[in-house]
Amino acid sequence: MPTFYRSNTVCITHRSFQVLSPDPVIHELGDLTSVWVVIPGASRGRVPVRIFGCGAPAALAALLAASPDRAVDWAFPLLVVGVTATLMVRSKIGPSLPLYGLMAMCSGAEICLYFTSDPVEFGQVRRALQRAIEWYEDTAR
Numbered sequence: 001m002p003t004f005y006r007s008n009t010v011c012i013t014h015r016s017f018q019v020l021s022p023d024p025v026i027h028e029l030g031d032l033t034s035v036w037v038v039i040p041g042a043s044r045g046r047v048p049v050r051i052f053g054c055g056a057p058a059a060l061a062a063l064l065a066a067s068p069d070r071a072v073d074w075a076f077p078l079l080v081v082g083v084t085a086t087l088m089v090r091s092k093i094g095p096s097l098p099l100y101g102l103m104a105m106c107s108g109a110e111i112c113l114y115f116t117s118d119p120v121e122f123g124q125v126r127r128a129l130q131r132a133i134e135w136y137e138d139t140a141r
């Protein structure tokens with residue numbers, strides 16, 4: 001079983017792209033129909049809409065499930081907290097740490113495969129994924 005790249009966060013083999021942390025998930029290479037690079041601020045790349053600040057929508061969804069009557073009272077404060085936290089995080093790391101990412105179409109859905117602020121590591125992961133896909137396509141015939 002060829003392994004094209006392995007770190008403590010990602011493992012790329014001849015069959016799959018495995019995210020090991022923070023939330024483990026496995027994407028089969030055969031399910032990836034399109035893969036593209038995302039570099040925020042680049043003129044041609046697509047920038048993901050939501051990188052940070054997903055806590056407030058999750059809290060609102062939990063509140064809606066628990067008591068729909070009270071959810072309306074808490075919707076605006078949760079929205080303010082989520083937007084404020086997102087802006088604070090982005091202002092702290094935005095200018096000094098650009099993010100490099102890999103996005104893909106997987107079973108008809110757009111997914112985020114990988115993001116990092118390290119350009120060297122990103123280049124290694126990108127090249128490993130490219131080699132893995134080429135190997136998969138050559139051996140699938």
